[in-house]
Amino acid sequence: MILEMKGIIKKFGNVVAINEVDFQLNEGEVHALVGENGAGKSTLMKIIAGVYQPDSGEIFVQGKKAAISSPSESQKLGISIIHQELNLIPYLTVSENIFLGREPKNLGFVDYKKMKRNTLELIKQFDLDLNPKALVKDLSIGEQQVVEILKALSLKPDILIMDEPTAVLTEKETSKLFELMQLLKKRNVSIIYISHRLPELKIICDKFTVLRDGKWVKTAEIQDFTEHDIANLMVGRELEDMYPSVPANIGKEILRVEGLTQSGHFNNINFSLKQGEILGFSGLIGAGRSELANAIFGGDPADEGEVYWKGKKIKYKSPIKAVQDGFGFATEDRKETGLILDMSIANNITLPSLKKYKRAGFVNKKSEYRDIQQQIKDLNIKLYNMYQAVKNLSGGNQQKVVLAKWLVADTEIFFFDEPTRGIDVGAKREIYHLISNLAKEGKGVIVISSELPELLGICNRILVMYNGEINGEFSHEEASEQVLMRKATGL
Amino acid sequence: MSNMQTSPEAKVEERSSSNNKFFIWLQYFWANYSVIFAFIILFILASIASEHFLTPLNLTNMLRQISVIGILAIGMTFVILIGGIDLSVGSVLALTGTVVMASQVDFGASIFTAILFGLFAGLLVGLVNGLVITYGKIAAFITTLAMMTIARSAALYYADAGAISGLNSDYTIIGNEYLFGLPIPVYVFIIVVVISFILLEKTAFGRHIYAVGGNSRAAHLSAVPITRVTIAAYMICGLTAAIGAVIETSRLNSVSTSSSGSMYELDAIAAVIIGGTRLTGGQGKIIGTVFGILILAILSNIMNLMNISPYIQGAVKGAIILVAVLLQKRS
Known part of the structure; x- marks a missing residue:
């Protein structure tokens, strides 16, 4: 087990955002985290990423108890997070964005050659088609997402958190992303995957955990459940007739x-x-x-x-x-x-x-x-x-x-x-x-x-x-x- | 949804409905009107610091002195609310002041007509600013910076960098006389404030101002006439500069093309920012600007009363601006 969270509680004022949640992540596993908006998924992830500190509970990373007091602490523990919103700088190049704040240096100056070499290596490693010298503003949203992912991967994380990475991707880009995730899995990277698109969870994930109103509801192997089951667990009731009947009264x-x-x-x-x-x-x-x-x-x-x-x-x-x-x-x-x-x-x-x-x-x-x-x-x-x-x-x-x-x-x-x-x-x-x-x-x-x-x-x-x-x-x-x-x- | 009772949002709802309504109201009040608390504290401190501060003569003088910058700051509030800036107001004051004085002296216009010409000139400069910014797509900072030098230069050229002094002493009534114990410029300031308040709070135009400043693309797609609203904001700003010019020139029955209105734009912007209006637009209140200007006024008044060197007063003012913005960031 690479990550274990026990009895995590996080309050904001009087509102309990996370209420005694347990969570376990195994090595090389893609673990879906699902729940309605406001269920506490993002809060839980921000606790792992060091953005928030829990009010109580314990976190173990690779068996050792960890106090993740800041995002850089989290990075040191091998945790990398890809946020839902893109955090790229439009007028910098792909490689400048990937190594932002961690630029390779030579005599105090940025070593652009090395930076480009490292970027190309990353791109090749994951078999992507991307120009390291392209400005981010000229890339499609999908390509920007890929840059965001490369940025996270350049830290060589053991645990990768992806918060709705496919929300802005086309089907083609999504399948490319899934290939990339398979590759990471083979390299024993553990992935926590947050998404509202239930069908894709079945394709890419091994396990899932459902949160509802800040509480843990269920963790199980994904193959034992249908999308419908998972949707019902998320809302806590039978979700009948997702789609209404198609309108029949067509006029002029x-x-x-x-x-x-x-x-x-x-x-x-x-x-x-x-x-x-x-x-x-x-x-x-x-x-x-x-x-x-x-x-x-x-x-x-x-x-x-x-x-x-x-x-x-x-x-x-x-x-x-x-x-x-x-x-x-x-x-x-x-x-x-x-x-x-x-x-x-x-x-x-x-x-x-x-x-x-x-x-x-x-x-x-x-x-x-x-x-x-x-x-x-x-x-x-x-x-x-x-x-x-x-x-x-x-x-x-x-x-x-x-x-x-x-x-x-x-x-x-x-x-x-x-x-x-x-x-x-x-x-x-x-x-x-x-x-x-x-x-x-x-x-x-x-x-x-x-x-x-x-x-x-x-x-x-x-x-x-x-x-x-x-x-x-x-x-x-x-x-x-x-x-x-x-x-x-x-x- | 059926699980509403247990969702975090619902909890907030329960909480706020009981004892925390007051707290939420206070938060809202603080976010929008913290400048009023700052004013009250400063007012009390000033009253303690100098026995001359809390005298009717000092207070009315202070109010008269700030009314010109105050009127400019109100116009500036509209421009900053839409996410713009107008650096030209000081120069426009000089130019429109020149128009008012020259109309009387060189063209023999009546006081009333001269004032109308001045106000019209202010509107016209605002219109040009607005057109260049919207149709020319040039940043407000650049456009009004250019207008600042153009307007000043036009006034200087007309009067050979000198002053134009009026002959009709009736004109000095506006800047110097009192009505029911208050100087007339203060009434003009109050009228400008009240009209602006009504425009912003009670009309569709006011709602549109906030929408354009908050998110102009979303406003455009919500059928807000963003071009017209933007131009109108600059025209209001030009008009307030012209109103300021009338008061300023009437005070001495003269306009100095080289020094009238010089650096006024900075004081006006400072008042708006101290008053809590966000420089990027979309948030701010007229009342905030009024207290922003009052804070600036008390500061320079009390420093004068306490014989603090005018050379250090600028540093104090600058520090206050920084503190005000820092405090607003906290809330």
């Missing part, structure tokens, strides 16, 4: 796109959407799906082509007119483009629709707050005060705030870009049902997602984009993971 066409083109992003896109329909967009990251939605919405207008909204030709130069007409766009990145993180929940919700509450130039707070309260109740947003900053909410609740924003704006056509990224199973299920209910009320819904099961689960129709073009269209009945994947990879 409300959106038609003809020959839409934006150079470098997408080319000659044609499709239409009807009232009450959920239309899915599948494809790899970089296929042009988000850019397409953003162009229709007016965030970054297209170069050529036409868009018809209820039969009327439209050309939005900014989102202002689009929102007036009833468009709503829940972007793929809540933190960067979806929410004003320091603003209150209440003010975020009504930001696009303040016009509605204008009385003699002033915002009528009474009617505004009535609508906000209604949304908070309807969507079951968990908070203690609607004036608190939205950044303090969990991912699932933040996503609900984004949704509430567009609901208040009387949106008629919803664009959801990765609506469930980084949120837990329970909240995902709620989001699916909310999306489905919108369609059932007669709204038009477009869902862009990299998670095939969710597109297959909720969409009437799925379009697959490849390299900026639509490469396939499937009805709910025709679609399967295999055909979508084939079309998404250009076959």
